[in-house]
Amino acid sequence: MSVEILNRACAGSEEKDDCIVAVGPNEAKAIWIKYLGKTAWMFDEHVSAICEKLLKKLGVKCAKVEINGKDALDYVILARLECAIHRATNDEGRMRIAAVRTVDAPTRFKTEKNHLRRSRLYIPGNSPRMMNSAGVYGADCLLLDLEDAVSPAEKDAARFLVKHALAFLDFGFSELFVRINPFSVCGREDVTQVLQAAPHGLTIPKVEDDDDLKDACKTMGEAESFRGLEDHSTKIMSIIETAKGVLKAKDIAKAAPKRHVVMAFGAEDYTRDIGAERSREGDELLFPRCTIVVAAKAAGIQVSDTVFADVEDCDALLAETRKIKSLGFDGKGAINPRQIGLMHEVFNPSPEEIDYALRVMDAIGEAKAKGSGVIALGSKMIDAPVAARAGRIIAIAKRTGLEIKRIEEEPKASGKKADAGGE
Amino acid sequence: MAESGEWVMNAAGRMVPTVIDGKRYRPFGGAFTSKPDGRKHAPRLRTHTREESKLCASLEDAIRKSGLSDGMTISFHHHFRNGDKVLNMVLDACEGLGLKDLRIFPSAMFPVHEPVVEHIKKGTVNRIEGSMNGPIGAYVSTGEKLAEPAVLRSHGGRARAIEDGDVKIDLAFIGAPCCDDYGNANGLYGPSACGPLGFSVHDSRFADCVVMITDNLVSYPCTPMTIEQGNVDYIVKVDSIGDPEGIVSGTMKITKSPARLLIANHIVEFIRQSGRFENGFSFQAGAGGISLAVTKFLGDLMRKTGVKASWAMGGVTKFLVDLLEEGLVGKLLDGQAFDLEAIRSLRENVNDVEISPGHYANIHSKGCAVNKLDFAFLGATEIDLDFNVNVNTHSDGILLHGIGGHQDVAAGSGITFIAAPLMRGRLPIIVDRVTTVSAPGETVDVIVTERGIAINPRRKDLIERFKDSALPIRAIEELYEEAIRLAGAVPKKPKLGDDVVALIEFRDGSLLDVVRKVLPTG
Known part of the structure; x- marks a missing residue:
C-alpha cells in the first residue's frame, strides 16, 4: 500500500520560522531530499532522517522533496511535508494518509472542569512564528485557531501544522484548545487530524443549538476511539456568536456535560449578526453577556468573554476586564500575549481574598485536628464549594507569585473583612 | 603560524x-x-605659532603634511556609524597617494565600510585592529590572510591599548561635526551632528599627529571642546x-516581538526583586530592541514605586x-547618541554628560564608570554552559560584530544580564561551548530568555x-537541553582552518580567544 506522488505540490511560506516544502514525482523511483538555506548544512542529516521517517509512515516510496527555509523547526518541516504530500496525491492517497498516525500524543497534565481560565490566547493556526513561543506567556488557555485566522486555501496546511505543533512543542502550564472549523466546512477532517496529538479540548465556533455540540461529541468520540484516547478525554469550549446562539444558550450550556467545560462569547460576529455597531461602552453586548453567564453558571460550567481587539489600549482593556469580571465571567480572550498579564491582574485574587482563603484553610485544618466533620469560620459554616474555592485561590496565588499572607487586622476593626472573599 | 610560539590554555x-x-601575548588569567x-x-x-595655519587645502594635503608613510597606523572613531564617510574617504586618498600596508585602527566598523575589503586587496591596508562588521568580518573570516x-578589543580595551602604548597611533583622523580653525571640536552641531565625540578623545590625546575632518567649520572658539586645540x-x-x-535614527522603536518583550519584563522583575532596586541605583542601557524595552519598563516601575535612579549610562x-x-x-553618562532626541539632550541638559571610553571603561585607570553600575543588560549571539558569552562570531564561525562595551560592562556591573531569545531561528543561543x-x-x-532565567x-x-521567586529560574543545563530539543539535534560545527584570523583581547590586554579561518562547508 503506497501513496503515489502524482504532481508537484508545495506547502508553507516565506514567513519567519516557516519553510516551503515542495514535493514532486521522482523518476528514479526513490526518495530524494534536498534541504536548502544558509545554515541548512548544520542540520542536513537530521532533517533528511526525520523526513524519510515520515515518508515511510505515510507510505510514500518515491518522491523528490525540496525544503527551503533554514529557520523552520522540525515540526514545521514535517507539517509542511505532510501537507505537500497531501496536495500532491489523489483522493485515494489522501484517504490513506488520513488513516495514518504521524505523530505521537505527548503526555500532558490532565485538565479539569474547573481549570483556571482567566485568559485564552488566540494563536493563528498557520503561523509557526506565533506557535513557537505560545507556551511561554503564561496564558491559562491557548486557542490554536484553524477557523477565522486561516484562509480557505490554507485550511489543510494549518490542520497539519497544529497537529505537529501539539506533538512537538512544550506549552507549559497552558491548557490547549484547537478551534476547529464548522462541520459544514471541514470540521470533521480537523477533528480526526488534530486528535492524533490529543489537545485538552476543541473549541466549537458559531454554536447555535445543542445539536451542534451533540454532533461534535459524536465525531470526537469516534476519533478518540480510533486514536486510542480515553473516552470523553477531549473537552469542549463552545463559542456563542450569533443571536440564535444567545437565545439557545441555556440548552447549549447543558449539552455534552462530560465534555463541555467552558462557554465563550464572540462579540465581533454577534454584533454583525444583529446589525449593531461595536461601541466603547459595550451596551449592545450587555444582554448576550448576561444571558451567556447565567446559562453557563446554571449548567455549572465556566464562561469566558470575547477578545479585546485593541492591543495598544491597556487602560480600556483593564476597564473592560474589570467590568466583565463583575458580570460573572471567569476569563477573557486575548489576541496578543501582552494582554495576558493585565487580564490576570484583574482576575487574580486580591489580598483580602487570599487572607480569607487562608483563614478557611486554617479552619479546615482545625476541624480535621479535632476530628470534627463540621467546619466553621467564626459564625459561618464552610461548605465544600467554599473550601474548594479557597484551595484554588491559594493555588493561583502560588503559581502567579502573589504574596500569600494574612492581613494584619487593626485592633477592634475585626469583622469588617470577613465577607471579602465569601460566596 | 610558524612563529606563534607555544599554545597554552587560558583561564x-x-x-x-x-x-x-613576534609579539608576546599574556594569556587571559582571570577578569x-x-x-x-x-x-x-x-x-x-x-x-x-601665531602665523601658522592648521587649515589644509585638501585631505591629500593634510596627509602629505602629516608625514604618513607606508606601514603606519591610522585611527578613526565610529560616531557616524553606518553613515560614516570619513574612513572610506581617507583610504581613497591614501590609495591615491600610493600609500601601502597601512594598519587601520577604528573604534568600530559598519557595513558602509565594505570598500575596506577592496583596499585590502589592493594593498593600501594590510592590518585591522578594530571591530569586524558584516562584509569585512566575512572577508577576514574566509578570504585572503x-x-x-x-x-578585537572592547571600548575600554581600545582606550587602554592606546594609553598603555600597545597601539601607537601615527595619524588620527577625526570626523568633526562642528570644528573651528584651531581644532576645537564637538559632535553637537552641524549637518553631521552625532552627539558625543568621546570615541575620538583618546586618539586626539595620544596620536603623534591629529587631523580634523569637518563639514562645518565654525568661528573660533568652538564650544564645548570635546576635542581640544592643543592636540590638533x-x-x-x-x-x-x-x-x-x-x-542616528529619527525615532527608535521598541520591539513588538512578544517573546522579546517578555524577556524585558523578566529582567525588570528580576531587578525589582534583586534587593538593589532602591533610590540611587544605576544602570547601563543600550539601543538593542530588548534593551530599549527594559529601559521603558524600568521607567514604568520607577513611576509606580517612586524609586529613582541616580544615574544611567x-x-x-x-x-x-x-x-x-x-x-x-538623575544624570546620564553619555558615550554615544543613537537618535535625534539623544543629541538634543546632550545639547540642552546639564545633567547629560559626555564621557570618553577611557572614563567609561579603561581597566588600567584609577577607576572607570562601569565599576559603579548596579545593573546592565547586554546581548549575545551565543552563551555556553560556563556562562561565557560570544558577541563576535555566529555559530557558523564568521566574524560579525565588535565587542563594544560588552566585556567592560559585564566585568564592572553589580548584576550583568544577558538577554537573548533561546533560539535564533532553529539555532540554539545556549550552546555547550561558545564558538x-x-x-x-x-x-x-x-541569562534571561523567554523560556527561563539562568x-x-x-x-x-x-x-x-x-x-x-515566581520568576522561571532554571539551571542553564535545562535551558540548553530545551534548546537542543527544539533544534532537533546539536548543530554541526563549522570547519575551521589552522590560520588565526583574529585575536579577541580581554580588556586588560591579555589574550582571551582566537578566531580561526572558516573553511567552505561544501
Missing part, C-alpha cells in the same frame, strides 16, 4: 598562542588579575563627513532622555535570593 579554557608575529606597571604612552611635544591577525595638528574642510540617515536614546527629563534618572569567548563567564551573572552558580547570593 577561560581556550587554547591561545603566547607569541604572534581581575591584571597588575599594570610602567607609565602611559605619550605623544610628541609640539609647538604652534591579512599580514597580521585582526585584533591639521584641519580639513570637506563637503560632507556623514549621512544623517545612517548616523548609554547608548543614549529617547527612552533614557525621557527618564532624565522626567526626573526618574568564540568575547566575555568570560565569571563576569556574567544572569543564574550563574558563582552568584550564590542571587541563587539564594531567588530560590522562592
Whole structure:
C-alpha cells in the first residue's frame, strides 16, 4: 500500500520560522531530499532522517522533496511535508494518509472542569512564528485557531501544522484548545487530524443549538476511539456568536456535560449578526453577556468573554476586564500575549481574598485536628464549594507569585473583612 | 603560524598562542588579575605659532603634511556609524597617494565600510585592529590572510591599548561635526551632528599627529571642546563627513516581538526583586530592541514605586532622555547618541554628560564608570554552559560584530544580564561551548530568555535570593537541553582552518580567544 506522488505540490511560506516544502514525482523511483538555506548544512542529516521517517509512515516510496527555509523547526518541516504530500496525491492517497498516525500524543497534565481560565490566547493556526513561543506567556488557555485566522486555501496546511505543533512543542502550564472549523466546512477532517496529538479540548465556533455540540461529541468520540484516547478525554469550549446562539444558550450550556467545560462569547460576529455597531461602552453586548453567564453558571460550567481587539489600549482593556469580571465571567480572550498579564491582574485574587482563603484553610485544618466533620469560620459554616474555592485561590496565588499572607487586622476593626472573599 | 610560539590554555579554557608575529601575548588569567606597571604612552611635544595655519587645502594635503608613510597606523572613531564617510574617504586618498600596508585602527566598523575589503586587496591596508562588521568580518573570516591577525578589543580595551602604548597611533583622523580653525571640536552641531565625540578623545590625546575632518567649520572658539586645540595638528574642510540617515535614527522603536518583550519584563522583575532596586541605583542601557524595552519598563516601575535612579549610562536614546527629563534618572553618562532626541539632550541638559571610553571603561585607570553600575543588560549571539558569552562570531564561525562595551560592562556591573531569545531561528543561543569567548563567564551573572532565567552558580547570593521567586529560574543545563530539543539535534560545527584570523583581547590586554579561518562547508 503506497501513496503515489502524482504532481508537484508545495506547502508553507516565506514567513519567519516557516519553510516551503515542495514535493514532486521522482523518476528514479526513490526518495530524494534536498534541504536548502544558509545554515541548512548544520542540520542536513537530521532533517533528511526525520523526513524519510515520515515518508515511510505515510507510505510514500518515491518522491523528490525540496525544503527551503533554514529557520523552520522540525515540526514545521514535517507539517509542511505532510501537507505537500497531501496536495500532491489523489483522493485515494489522501484517504490513506488520513488513516495514518504521524505523530505521537505527548503526555500532558490532565485538565479539569474547573481549570483556571482567566485568559485564552488566540494563536493563528498557520503561523509557526506565533506557535513557537505560545507556551511561554503564561496564558491559562491557548486557542490554536484553524477557523477565522486561516484562509480557505490554507485550511489543510494549518490542520497539519497544529497537529505537529501539539506533538512537538512544550506549552507549559497552558491548557490547549484547537478551534476547529464548522462541520459544514471541514470540521470533521480537523477533528480526526488534530486528535492524533490529543489537545485538552476543541473549541466549537458559531454554536447555535445543542445539536451542534451533540454532533461534535459524536465525531470526537469516534476519533478518540480510533486514536486510542480515553473516552470523553477531549473537552469542549463552545463559542456563542450569533443571536440564535444567545437565545439557545441555556440548552447549549447543558449539552455534552462530560465534555463541555467552558462557554465563550464572540462579540465581533454577534454584533454583525444583529446589525449593531461595536461601541466603547459595550451596551449592545450587555444582554448576550448576561444571558451567556447565567446559562453557563446554571449548567455549572465556566464562561469566558470575547477578545479585546485593541492591543495598544491597556487602560480600556483593564476597564473592560474589570467590568466583565463583575458580570460573572471567569476569563477573557486575548489576541496578543501582552494582554495576558493585565487580564490576570484583574482576575487574580486580591489580598483580602487570599487572607480569607487562608483563614478557611486554617479552619479546615482545625476541624480535621479535632476530628470534627463540621467546619466553621467564626459564625459561618464552610461548605465544600467554599473550601474548594479557597484551595484554588491559594493555588493561583502560588503559581502567579502573589504574596500569600494574612492581613494584619487593626485592633477592634475585626469583622469588617470577613465577607471579602465569601460566596 | 610558524612563529606563534607555544599554545597554552587560558583561564577561560581556550587554547591561545603566547607569541604572534613576534609579539608576546599574556594569556587571559582571570577578569581581575591584571597588575599594570610602567607609565602611559605619550605623544610628541609640539609647538604652534601665531602665523601658522592648521587649515589644509585638501585631505591629500593634510596627509602629505602629516608625514604618513607606508606601514603606519591610522585611527578613526565610529560616531557616524553606518553613515560614516570619513574612513572610506581617507583610504581613497591614501590609495591615491600610493600609500601601502597601512594598519587601520577604528573604534568600530559598519557595513558602509565594505570598500575596506577592496583596499585590502589592493594593498593600501594590510592590518585591522578594530571591530569586524558584516562584509569585512566575512572577508577576514574566509578570504585572503591579512599580514597580521585582526585584533578585537572592547571600548575600554581600545582606550587602554592606546594609553598603555600597545597601539601607537601615527595619524588620527577625526570626523568633526562642528570644528573651528584651531581644532576645537564637538559632535553637537552641524549637518553631521552625532552627539558625543568621546570615541575620538583618546586618539586626539595620544596620536603623534591629529587631523580634523569637518563639514562645518565654525568661528573660533568652538564650544564645548570635546576635542581640544592643543592636540590638533591639521584641519580639513570637506563637503560632507556623514549621512544623517545612517548616523542616528529619527525615532527608535521598541520591539513588538512578544517573546522579546517578555524577556524585558523578566529582567525588570528580576531587578525589582534583586534587593538593589532602591533610590540611587544605576544602570547601563543600550539601543538593542530588548534593551530599549527594559529601559521603558524600568521607567514604568520607577513611576509606580517612586524609586529613582541616580544615574544611567548609554547608548543614549529617547527612552533614557525621557527618564532624565522626567526626573526618574538623575544624570546620564553619555558615550554615544543613537537618535535625534539623544543629541538634543546632550545639547540642552546639564545633567547629560559626555564621557570618553577611557572614563567609561579603561581597566588600567584609577577607576572607570562601569565599576559603579548596579545593573546592565547586554546581548549575545551565543552563551555556553560556563556562562561565557560570544558577541563576535555566529555559530557558523564568521566574524560579525565588535565587542563594544560588552566585556567592560559585564566585568564592572553589580548584576550583568544577558538577554537573548533561546533560539535564533532553529539555532540554539545556549550552546555547550561558545564558538568564540568575547566575555568570560565569571563576569556574567544572569541569562534571561523567554523560556527561563539562568543564574550563574558563582552568584550564590542571587541563587539564594531567588530560590522562592515566581520568576522561571532554571539551571542553564535545562535551558540548553530545551534548546537542543527544539533544534532537533546539536548543530554541526563549522570547519575551521589552522590560520588565526583574529585575536579577541580581554580588556586588560591579555589574550582571551582566537578566531580561526572558516573553511567552505561544501
